[in-house]
Amino acid sequence: MDNKKVDDIIPVTVLSGYLGAGKTTILNHVLNNRDGLRVAVIVYDLSEVNIDAELVREGGGLSRTEEKLVEMSNGCICCTLRDDLLQEVEKLAKEGRFDYILIESTGIGEPLPVAQTFTYVDEDQNIDLSKLTRLDCMVTVVDAYHFWQDFNSPESLQQRNQEAGEGDTRHVVHLLTDQVEFCDVLIINKCDMVREEELEKLETALRGLQPRARIIRASHGNVDPKRILNTGLFDFDAASQSAGWIRELQKEHHTPETEEYGISSFVYTRKVPFHPERLLKWMAKWPKAVVRSKGILWLATRNNTAISFSQAGVSRQLAPAGLWVASLSEEERRAYFGTDYPKSPDWDDKWGDRVTKLVFIGMDLNKEAIIGSLDGALLTDEEMLGSWRELADPLPAFY
Numbered sequence: 528m529d530n531k532k533v534d535d536i537i538p539v540t541v542l543s544g545y546l547g548a549g550k551t552t553i554l555n556h557v558l559n560n561r562d563g564l565r566v567a568v569i570v571y572d573l574s575e576v577n578i579d580a581e582l583v584r585e586g587g588g589l590s591r592t593e594e595k596l597v598e599m600s601n602g603c604i605c606c607t608l609r610d611d612l613l614q615e616v617e618k619l620a621k622e623g624r625f626d627y628i629l630i631e632s633t634g635i636g637e638p639l640p641v642a643q644t645f646t647y648v649d650e651d652q653n654i655d656l657s658k659l660t661r662l663d664c665m666v667t668v669v670d671a672y673h674f675w676q677d678f679n680s681p682e683s684l685q686q687r688n689q690e691a692g693e694g695d696t697r698h699v700v701h702l703l704t705d706q707v708e709f710c711d712v713l714i715i716n717k718c719d720m721v722r723e724e725e726l727e728k729l730e731t732a733l734r735g736l737q738p739r740a741r742i743i744r745a746s747h748g749n750v751d752p753k754r755i756l757n758t759g760l761f762d763f764d765a766a767s768q769s770a771g772w773i774r775e776l777q778k779e780h781h782t783p784e785t786e787e788y789g790i791s792s793f794v795y796t797r798k799v800p801f802h803p804e805r806l807l808k809w810m811a812k813w814p815k816a817v818v819r820s821k822g823i824l825w826l827a828t829r830n831n832t833a834i835s836f837s838q839a840g841v842s843r844q845l846a847p848a849g850l851w852v853a854s855l856s857e858e859e860r861r862a863y864f865g866t867d868y869p870k871s872p873d874w875d876d877k878w879g880d881r882v883t884k885l886v887f888i889g890m891d892l893n894k895e896a897i898i899g900s901l902d903g904a905l906l907t908d909e910e911m912l913g914s915w916r917e918l919a920d921p922l923p924a925f926y
């Protein structure tokens with residue numbers, strides 16, 4: 528396989544997007560307009576009967592001899608399906624009968640692990656897809672009509688009976704966000720169901736979440752195949768770094784505030800810890816204009832632990848994100864990192880790497896009001912001198 532010609536390397540496009548967004552409809556449209564391209568299709572979802580496969584069979588017009596439809600279903604999203612996907616893609620690529628592989632991912636799947644499948648050598652199965660295939664384009668389909676309803680829903684997948692299995696505690700909004708934040712092309716589908724001004728608002732918000740992707744509007748899946756096949760757009764590193772909040776953090780030192788496409792974002796950085804109770808009160812009155820925020824927090828009562836924060840729509844998650852380097856003794860630092868332990872750019876002699884750094888993305892953001900009210904949740908000068916442990920802290924113990 529090592530001496531496979533470049534021409535033999537099969538390009539792959541992956542369609543992701545929440546349940547019902549229109550992936551199968553787009554897939555069928557592309558298949559019906561594929562211009563002689565010999566396409567192998569992999570469709571997988573988690574239901575017992577692979578309804579998407581049925582729909583492709585009926586609508587896609589795959590010819591029996593030249594094309595192939597592979598159905599995958601009923602596996603755990605993170606392990607079985609990934610192993611199956613590796614094997615299927617390897618098999619299709621080695622058959623040498625196809626010009627292209629088109630994958631419709633499950634509606635509750637995150638695109639990143641699927642993309643990873645193409646970029647690393649699977650030691651267990653001894654499969655290296657990068658020698659046989661080239662990931663060409665990661666596409667995420669968004670339902671223009673339901674987007675805000677899902678984005679602003681507090682529901683988990685479990686509450687909608689859509690979970691991938693036991694222990695799947697993901698919220699709908701976080702799944703949507705993950706799908707939007709990792710892609711090369713974003714298709715806003717079902718545009719026929721939404722007024723122009725609503726579409727503009729949606730496109731603006733999606734731009735804020737995902738500044739790098741090409742955005743395409745579609746109705747009934749009418750996407751020109753050239754825009755998602757053989758695009759040469761995929762780049763793993765670029766895609767991994769393409770989320771709006773990551774880009775905002777990276778350019779923090781050049782342009783502290785950006786205003787593009789009507790959406791704005793800024794980074795809130797402080798080297799003073801939050802008062803937990805006041806911070807939670809602040810979060811309870813969440814500023815509606817903020818669509819997405821993410822970052823790291825320094826809480827006075829948890830002085831050793833960095834807390835990660837992620838908000839999308841109405842969902843807000845706080846979780847422990849590891850120890851501050853400054854909380855470790857010299858001995859522990861040497862044991863973890865050797866003599867050269869990491870010093871973040873925010874390091875100072877008194878507090879080390881402890882810092883709060885939050886990216887806010889939103890429309891018509893009142894930056895000053897957000898900063899002013901957040902500052903009110905920081906420890907006061909007087910509290911800084913008192914006992915931090917005694918401050919009221921309603922967060923659960925495990926943070």
Ligand SMILES: Nc1nc2c(ncn2[C@@H]2O[C@H](COP(=O)(O)OP(=O)(O)OP(=O)(O)O)[C@@H](O)[C@H]2O)c(=O)[nH]1
Binds near residue numbers: 544746748
């Ligand atoms: N009005 C309208 N309906 C659409 C459009 N695209 C798809 N639909 C309908 O929306 C429903 C869901 O479309 P699918 O293509 O099956 O969506 P999917 O993303 O494959 O769904 P899952 O496989 O469940 O994740 C179907 O009834 C489609 O006919 C569109 O642009 N406009």
